[in-house]
Amino acid sequence: MEGSNYWARWNRRRISRRALLAGSATAALGGAAALVVGCGSDSNGPGASPGASRAPQQYGTPKPGGTITQGRLLNVLGIDPHIDLTGLDVDARIYSYLYSWQPFNETAIFNNLAESVEMPSDDHTEFIFQLRRGVKIQSQEKNPAAGEEMNSEDCKQSFVRRGTAITAPDKRFPLRISGTRQPDPVALGAAIQTPDPYMFSFKMSSPFVPAFREMSGLTWAMVPAKVIEKYGTFQADGLGQNAFGSGPFMLEEFRGTERIVLKRHPEYFLNPRPWLDQITYIIITEPQSLLAAFDSGQHDVNGALMNRAQAEERQKNPNLIVVKAPTRFYPVIHFKHRPPFDDIRVREAFDLAIDRQEIIDLIWDGEGLYNGPVQWLMERFSLPQDELRASMPFDQVKARQLLSAAGYENGIEAKMKIPRVPGAPFIADLSSLLKNQLAQVGINLLLDEVELGTFIANVILPGNFDLAFFPNLPYDEPDRPLSFYHTRGVTGVGNWNNYTNLEIDKLIDSQSVDFDEPHRIQTILEVQRMMIAEHGPQITMPGGNFYAARHDYVHFPFEFGVDIGAGALKPPKDSANIQIDDIGPESSDIYSAEEA
Amino acid sequence: MVGVSFLTFSSFNVIPGDACVLRLGFGSTPETLEDCREQHGLNRALFPISIHSDAPWLHVQSSQYGDWLWDIPAHQDLGRSLAEGGAEVSTELERRLPITLELMIMTIIFALVLGVVPGVLSAVRPNTPIDWLARIASVLWLSIPSFYLAILMITFGLLWFDWTPPQFGSGYKPFMDDPWINLQQFFFPSLVLSVGIAAVIMRLTRSAMLEVLRNDYIRTAWSKGLRERTVVWRHALKNALIPVITLVGLQVGALIGGTVIIESVYNLNGVGKYTLEAIIRRDLFVVQSLTLMFAFVYVLSNLMVDVAYAFLDPRIHYN
Numbered sequence: 001m002e003g004s005n006y007w008a009r010w011n012r013r014r015i016s017r018r019a020l021l022a023g024s025a026t027a028a029l030g031g032a033a034a035l036v037v038g039c040g041s042d043s044n045g046p047g048a049s050p051g052a053s054r055a056p057q058q059y060g061t062p063k064p065g066g067t068i069t070q071g072r073l074l075n076v077l078g079i080d081p082h083i084d085l086t087g088l089d090v091d092a093r094i095y096s097y098l099y100s101w102q103p104f105n106e107t108a109i110f111n112n113l114a115e116s117v118e119m120p121s122d123d124h125t126e127f128i129f130q131l132r133r134g135v136k137i138q139s140q141e142k143n144p145a146a147g148e149e150m151n152s153e154d155c156k157q158s159f160v161r162r163g164t165a166i167t168a169p170d171k172r173f174p175l176r177i178s179g180t181r182q183p184d185p186v187a188l189g190a191a192i193q194t195p196d197p198y199m200f201s202f203k204m205s206s207p208f209v210p211a212f213r214e215m216s217g218l219t220w221a222m223v224p225a226k227v228i229e230k231y232g233t234f235q236a237d238g239l240g241q242n243a244f245g246s247g248p249f250m251l252e253e254f255r256g257t258e259r260i261v262l263k264r265h266p267e268y269f270l271n272p273r274p275w276l277d278q279i280t281y282i283i284i285t286e287p288q289s290l291l292a293a294f295d296s297g298q299h300d301v302n303g304a305l306m307n308r309a310q311a312e313e314r315q316k317n318p319n320l321i322v323v324k325a326p327t328r329f330y331p332v333i334h335f336k337h338r339p340p341f342d343d344i345r346v347r348e349a350f351d352l353a354i355d356r357q358e359i360i361d362l363i364w365d366g367e368g369l370y371n372g373p374v375q376w377l378m379e380r381f382s383l384p385q386d387e388l389r390a391s392m393p394f395d396q397v398k399a400r401q402l403l404s405a406a407g408y409e410n411g412i413e414a415k416m417k418i419p420r421v422p423g424a425p426f427i428a429d430l431s432s433l434l435k436n437q438l439a440q441v442g443i444n445l446l447l448d449e450v451e452l453g454t455f456i457a458n459v460i461l462p463g464n465f466d467l468a469f470f471p472n473l474p475y476d477e478p479d480r481p482l483s484f485y486h487t488r489g490v491t492g493v494g495n496w497n498n499y500t501n502l503e504i505d506k507l508i509d510s511q512s513v514d515f516d517e518p519h520r521i522q523t524i525l526e527v528q529r530m531m532i533a534e535h536g537p538q539i540t541m542p543g544g545n546f547y548a549a550r551h552d553y554v555h556f557p558f559e560f561g562v563d564i565g566a567g568a569l570k571p572p573k574d575s576a577n578i579q580i581d582d583i584g585p586e587s588s589d590i591y592s593a594e595e596a
Numbered sequence: 597m598v599g600v601s602f603l604t605f606s607s608f609n610v611i612p613g614d615a616c617v618l619r620l621g622f623g624s625t626p627e628t629l630e631d632c633r634e635q636h637g638l639n640r641a642l643f644p645i646s647i648h649s650d651a652p653w654l655h656v657q658s659s660q661y662g663d664w665l666w667d668i669p670a671h672q673d674l675g676r677s678l679a680e681g682g683a684e685v686s687t688e689l690e691r692r693l694p695i696t697l698e699l700m701i702m703t704i705i706f707a708l709v710l711g712v713v714p715g716v717l718s719a720v721r722p723n724t725p726i727d728w729l730a731r732i733a734s735v736l737w738l739s740i741p742s743f744y745l746a747i748l749m750i751t752f753g754l755l756w757f758d759w760t761p762p763q764f765g766s767g768y769k770p771f772m773d774d775p776w777i778n779l780q781q782f783f784f785p786s787l788v789l790s791v792g793i794a795a796v797i798m799r800l801t802r803s804a805m806l807e808v809l810r811n812d813y814i815r816t817a818w819s820k821g822l823r824e825r826t827v828v829w830r831h832a833l834k835n836a837l838i839p840v841i842t843l844v845g846l847q848v849g850a851l852i853g854g855t856v857i858i859e860s861v862y863n864l865n866g867v868g869k870y871t872l873e874a875i876i877r878r879d880l881f882v883v884q885s886l887t888l889m890f891a892f893v894y895v896l897s898n899l900m901v902d903v904a905y906a907f908l909d910p911r912i913h914y915n
Contacts, residue, residue: 075873078679166635255767285869286860286861286863289750295754299765
């Protein structure tokens, strides 16, 4: 077992934080943009994207003090970490979490509230957490737990609240703790033991590999029990607009459509962190205005999504640091499993008619990689690029032959529904490109762009589509994207595509309880090959990069992304060998070399 | 206004999706949707009266629309946002309304200055370079979409002066806190928003002035030897302004629509931007309240126009 499963690496603290902190902007922008639609993976911000492929910049000793203003494209509708999904990157700076996660190495880092974890049972169902002493809750006037120490009861109540939150789409993990079929706060609370203030434990009813990853997610914030009691219900002055945590920053002002101000938490347990006195988020929902604000120096960190041309323009400014990181959007086309798309020949023809290289060239500025059912960023679980390219050829002749063989020699007409997502023009661009490509083999798409709310309510949820295009959201654990292909779907009540393949179901189920990592990887690769051969119910498309910029006096402990022009990114293979200090990556490590 | 709120509520419930669907996202299940709707009161009946097939035929009940409408006079409560952590609509309006009102007032001032002055000059000096210039300008102003002009202004402000509006970096500053910054925040948004209205005003002023200038009493004024300034600005303009003022009143509706876009581009967190965001996330009670408020503003502006008639034309009296 040593070295061959997830748990063997738990206690290794001297690991890379470069990769973990890499792409915090990716998480903030890509993740937030994804979360605006009300769902998304429970992605861990500081570790939500691959790290740099160049050597980290050396800044020397961080400089305490100063403030940073960061632009932000999307509104924060609320900052309740258990309920609201649009402000998770802000929550990450306010609350403590049990531990952090390095998604691409599947490694836990115990640099936060939990000091360690034990898993005494052979089937990995029992967790015993030892909590760090001296983690002080922020002292604010309205905080009922001001100045107190975080303890096991806080963790228990946070688990109960998060585990039964209505906004959590995937409740498989908390239901295994409560042992119930439906979310039940009483049963969940009873299943969590708190023998002393610094220990809490629980046992799941059945094994679940993604559980350990899930607990590190940003929605699993540890909120003081007294705060939950006073502010935890849905109310005007509740946790949606207030925040009382034990993380590096305290909420000073919250106007989610305008401005969010965080102040330094002076009693933060990782003292002297955080280095900054203040972080201010300015929300500007018009991308051009947001970029202009950064260019004129009103923002220290750019919040707008830039394309390559915009990034290269800003790279000419020697006072800016411009980097790129992979977009974590993951474009797919959903098929409804009914005529004509229940005929595999039609689906294959559809797949063969897509010129993925052209998508990379035109939509992703020539930089991009193929995606299988598991996104390429999860390198250990995704199929190799060579294999993906070989299994997703562009062949218009064969596509036409297959259509003829299926009885559609005169072609097919189909309506593809696409969502109108604010700030994501590439959805319409990519849809138009697909329409052109497919028309060349006789598949005539009628693009039906609908407003996002309508798309969710009227298209996806009831499965009301023949074809639906959507950028899938970032996932850090392969179980989630695979579950879209499962008969039960992600929510457990059925997939949107009416697709059933019992063999695929069996493999998805087996990998979710398989703690032998090499074996699990083989299962995941095998099931992906089966999915690709099925040409549905999702057809996956390449993903590209996005670009971020900041003024050079803003220092992140390690770069996210790489210098632009360095080619498509790959997850760092060597990151596990990079030595860092004992405390591990910490989101408060950002600092400014200039006084406010 | 009640009719407007009723129509808004009815149409809002016809379009698919609600705040819970958006909040829960793709992972929502029938059970979680029901929970969410229960929490937000969206599972109540839509209207206070329902019709039954058997006696009693009419049934009065707690309802989304009825309760919301009743709470306005009874509790001075416009309801709560279904997103934004349940913020009270009235609190949000208190903060945002001054922004939009200032924007609208400055826009109207700009529109009148940019519309009336060139319109008069154009009418007084027909077929001269001034006339041509004013007419070309009005066509241009009408042709350029305001959001495009706004982005151009931001871009050129940045390229030429390395300047962007101060609210991009610090958020809104009220006039009483910092008048200079406040005026910088509103100058360009108001200007952008005003040009389309100014163009219409200019053209109407010109045609009204041309008509008035041909009247006998103007000829009489000239023959009395009055100065041009007196004839034009005192005798002619006052009479020509009646249709212009009517137009300004009607343009308030367009102005409200314009604030939705311009507030987003210029990052002014006013009522217009609030409306757009509320519609996108299906925030029913926010949309209801804002629509009601817009209807009120529209009615009020037209009432003010009626009052202005009496000032401009002594023949008009209201008893």
